Amino acid sequence: MGIQTDPRLAFAEAGSPVPMGMLCELTHRCPLQCPYCSNPLELERKSAELDVEAWCRVFREAAALGVLQVHLSGGEPAARRDLEQIVEGCRDAGLYANLITAGVNIDRARLERLEAAGLDHVQLSFQGADAETTALVSHMKDAHSRKRAFAREVVDLGLPLTINAVIHRANIEQIDDFIALALEFGARRIEIAHAQYYGWALANRAALMPTRAQTERAIARVEAARARLKGRLTIDSVIPDYHARYPKACMNGWGRQSINVTPAGKVLPCHAAETIPGLEFWNVAEHSLGDIWRDSPAFAAYRGTSWMNERCRSCDRREIDWGGCRCQALALTGDASETDPVCQLSPYHQRVHQLAQEESVRIVEGFRYRRPS
Amino acid sequence: MSDLTRTPQLIRGVRMREDPARGGWVLLAPERVFKLDEIGREILSRVDGERSLETIVASLAAAFEAEPERIAADVVAFLDGLAERQVLAFR
Ligand code: SF4
Ligand code: SF4
Numbered sequence: 001m002g003i004q005t006d007p008r009l010a011f012a013e014a015g016s017p018v019p020m021g022m023l024c025e026l027t028h029r030c031p032l033q034c035p036y037c038s039n040p041l042e043l044e045r046k047s048a049e050l051d052v053e054a055w056c057r058v059f060r061e062a063a064a065l066g067v068l069q070v071h072l073s074g075g076e077p078a079a080r081r082d083l084e085q086i087v088e089g090c091r092d093a094g095l096y097a098n099l100i101t102a103g104v105n106i107d108r109a110r111l112e113r114l115e116a117a118g119l120d121h122v123q124l125s126f127q128g129a130d131a132e133t134t135a136l137v138s139h140m141k142d143a144h145s146r147k148r149a150f151a152r153e154v155v156d157l158g159l160p161l162t163i164n165a166v167i168h169r170a171n172i173e174q175i176d177d178f179i180a181l182a183l184e185f186g187a188r189r190i191e192i193a194h195a196q197y198y199g200w201a202l203a204n205r206a207a208l209m210p211t212r213a214q215t216e217r218a219i220a221r222v223e224a225a226r227a228r229l230k231g232r233l234t235i236d237s238v239i240p241d242y243h244a245r246y247p248k249a250c251m252n253g254w255g256r257q258s259i260n261v262t263p264a265g266k267v268l269p270c271h272a273a274e275t276i277p278g279l280e281f282w283n284v285a286e287h288s289l290g291d292i293w294r295d296s297p298a299f300a301a302y303r304g305t306s307w308m309n310e311r312c313r314s315c316d317r318r319e320i321d322w323g324g325c326r327c328q329a330l331a332l333t334g335d336a337s338e339t340d341p342v343c344q345l346s347p348y349h350q351r352v353h354q355l356a357q358e359e360s361v362r363i364v365e366g367f368r369y370r371r372p373s
Numbered sequence: 374m375s376d377l378t379r380t381p382q383l384i385r386g387v388r389m390r391e392d393p394a395r396g397g398w399v400l401l402a403p404e405r406v407f408k409l410d411e412i413g414r415e416i417l418s419r420v421d422g423e424r425s426l427e428t429i430v431a432s433l434a435a436a437f438e439a440e441p442e443r444i445a446a447d448v449v450a451f452l453d454g455l456a457e458r459q460v461l462a463f464r
Contacts, residue, residue: 018394018395020406065394066392066393066394066395068390068392068399068401068406069401069404069406094390096388096401098403098404120386120388120401120403121386121403121404123403123404158385159385159386160384160385160386160403162403162404188384188403188459189403189404189459191404230457231456231457231459234458234459236404
């Protein structure tokens with residue numbers, strides 16, 4: 001079938017979903033240049049960013065739709081001077097405000113203002129578990145010491161802290177060190193997220209992809225730490241896909257739980273959805289969030305099951321993994337409506353495994369750092 | 374671990390609120406949402422960082438006309454489970 005063009009049908013088929021979480025890319029500006037950044041290769045300019053009033057309206061509409069948690073992300077959200085007002089607008093709408101930051105440009109005074117505005121939680125990224133790796137991956141010399149100082153301020157203020165580490169070949173042997181870092185700060189939660197290959201990460205795949213043995217070692221370390229630290233540190237991990245047998249339920253299914261808003265107000269079913277050609281996204285400047293959620297062509301496109309090919313549509317896992325990730329299907333097969341090739345039932349599955357093996361042994365010179373073109 | 378003198382408290386960053394869009398109540402925590410049933414909500418509405426487990430159990434027993442001994446284990450198991458998930462702590 002390829003793509004669903006009847007929004008009402010798709011909405012009914014997916015069980016009239018109510019969104020839970022909304023990721024807001026407040027800006028694409030960022031002082032770091034991580035080579036796996038999930039922002040698109042075409043970064044949005046500052047002049048196109050939504051203003052505070054627009055964000056506050058979006059928060060109110062989101063709350064009315066059923067959204068509970070908002071993730072204030074970027075780029076680096078603190079690159080916006082009005083972040084405090086944005087946090088306040090989020091809390092005024094009754095939403096849970098989670099700040100996702102690189103933590104290199106927020107000083108104590110600003111953090112206190114954010115806290116006063118009602119910030120609920122801070123998620124801080126670490127590119128490496130030591131200064132050298134963090135500098136290499138983020139392309140900022142003193143990023144590590146800045147992040148360390150920021151983590152201490154967060155905990156000192158009593159705000160709950162999550163450490164986030166995106167894992168790839170340059171830091172995959174540091175799993176235990178990342179966990180030690182989280183414990184040292186008194187973080188309650190750590191996310192060990194293996195890089196997912198689209199956008200910048202796809203451009204850098206050959207430099208980022210770990211070997212299968214490394215990946216298995218990393219998974220075992222996470223398992224061991226989880227058992228050891230139960231009740232002290234919550235360890236969530238996003239398992240690397242290329243070595244798996246079935247795909248993840250990407251976003252828990254297209255248009256079922258999540259909303260992603262770009263700096264300019266475009267609303268996407270997931271942050272990588274713009275890599276799929278031919279989808280029509282609606283903008284909060286022209287439509288209410290509720291209309292976009294129910295009726296926009298991009299949300300309808302892969303919602304429910306009737307867009308699926310025969311393989312997925314007749315499979316009893318179709319409402320478990322919803323056919324996997326559309327962006328990954330596109331990146332690896334050239335067709336966004338294909339079965340996610342991570343699935344062992346996909347005819348492209350072998351090729352994915354081969355690619356994972358080949359790229360992880362290929363020697364490449366360095367990263368293509370994320371920066372505006 | 375069923376020491377009833379312990380006092381439970383939701384940790385910072387965890388909030389209980391109504392969920393009108395889906396119905397019922399939820400516990401919002403960092404990157405997760407716990408859906409509460411009626412009993413969970415009744416228990417948590419008594420968790421304020423002041424009342425001990427013993428007081429909470431007594432209050433629930435009075436409200437639902439049950440024997441404190443009969444409900445204590447369930448209440449403790451529920452709250453210990455939340456503590457393990459790091460949304461609640463005891464002092
Ligand atoms: S992944 Fe790195 S470059 Fe991208 S927004 Fe986050 S900190 Fe900035
Ligand atoms: S065939 Fe499709 S629905 Fe079945 S497991 Fe594979 S990806 Fe999931």
